[in-house]
Amino acid sequence: xxxxxxxxxxxxxxxxxxxxxEVVFEVVSRPxxxxxxxxxxxxxxxxxxxxxxxxxxxxxxxxxxxxxxxxVEVDAPRLFSFRWCFQEPDRGGDSLLVTFELIPDDGGTLLxxxxxxxxxxxxxxxxxxxHYQDHIDGWNHYIPQLGAYVARLVATP
Amino acid sequence: xxxxxxxxxxxxAIGDPTRRTMIxxxxxxxxxxxxxLSERLPVTRQAVSKHLAVLDRVGLVHxxxxxxERHFQVDEAQLARAVAQLAAVGDAWDARLRRIKRLAExxxxxxxxxxTNEGE
Numbered sequence: 711x712x713x714x715x716x717x718x719x720x721x722x723x724x725x726x727x728x729x730x731x732e733v734v735f736e737v738v739s740r741p742x743x744x745x746x747x748x749x750x751x752x753x754x755x756x757x758x759x760x761x762x763x764x765x766x767x768x769x770x771x772x773x774x775x776x777x778x779x780x781x782v783e784v785d786a787p788r789l790f791s792f793r794w795c796f797q798e799p800d801r802g803g804d805s806l807l808v809t810f811e812l813i814p815d816d817g818g819t820l821l822x823x824x825x826x827x828x829x830x831x832x833x834x835x836x837x838x839x840x841h842y843q844d845h846i847d848g849w850n851h852y853i854p855q856l857g858a859y860v861a862r863l864v865a866t867p
Numbered sequence: 868x869x870x871x872x873x874x875x876x877x878x879x880a881i882g883d884p885t886r887r888t889m890i891x892x893x894x895x896x897x898x899x900x901x902x903x904l905s906e907r908l909p910v911t912r913q914a915v916s917k918h919l920a921v922l923d924r925v926g927l928v929h930x931x932x933x934x935x936e937r938h939f940q941v942d943e944a945q946l947a948r949a950v951a952q953l954a955a956v957g958d959a960w961d962a963r964l965r966r967i968k969r970l971a972e973x974x975x976x977x978x979x980x981x982x983t984n985e986g987e
Contacts, residue, residue: 721960723960723961723964725964725965725967725968727967727968727971727972728972728975729971729972729974729975730975733971733974733975733978734967734971736974737967737970737971737974738967743970746966746970747963747966747967747970748963748966819971821964821967821968823960823963823964825960
């Protein structure tokens with residue numbers, strides 16, 4: 711049994727999505743979508759260098775935890791990357807870099823997510839998420855809400 | 868100390884490359900002392916002792932006094948627990964990507980339906 715390499719190598723994940731790169735790009739890069747698949751709230755401009763935050767809310771206590779992030783690169787509909795989990799205040803020190811790459815694939819999109827950086831911190835966030843878990847297992851909760859904002863998105867040119 | 872704090876300590880204990888190498892050496896050889904480990908590592912015996920103390924504190928190794936030096940062994944149950952937690956990070960991304968997929972496909976379907984309706 712080896713304990714090396716796993717946590718210090720990057721996490722790389724590929725997923726095939728039956729949606730155009732333009733749609734997938736919106737979902738991974740716009741806060742109104744990001745808050746549907748990840749934190750309870752997300753505030754950032756989808757512009758390189760923009761500073762933002764991700765917020766988790768404990769539905770029982772109302773307590774919130776805010777994690778700072780900053781947008782690194784925005785190249786629609788090809789690439790979106792951001793940093794989070796900064797070790798030092800004011801977005802200093804080590805951080806995790808998350809990169810979404812979108813490759814057109816026969817009418818759909820091949821989405822590749824790469825997370826590199828200080829793995830220990832990444833795990834602390836995994837623990838945090840576990841404690842603010844509702845949204846992880848609660849995907850079904852969001853399906854009924856989809857209609858309204860999908861309609862809004864489609865109305866947007 | 869809360870369960871989370873314990874886990875944080877466990878994680879940072881195993882997050883250090885030197886300590887992971889020490890765990891690998893202990894697993895391979897069954898047990899070891901600060902002296903035997905320092906002979907295999909580019910760090911001093913004192914540094915190894917400090918690392919062993921960190922690993923001991925979170926239960927990843929246990930010491931038994933034998934002869935003049937303490938002999939350390941890996942606690943495999945605790946190690947398995949730590950490794951499972953490492954895997955959890957990847958699992959979290961798998962879950963997020965599945966949600967991204969479902970969300971994007973829902974939006975695409977809605978757009979397709981709208982376009983079809985507009986075309987009629």
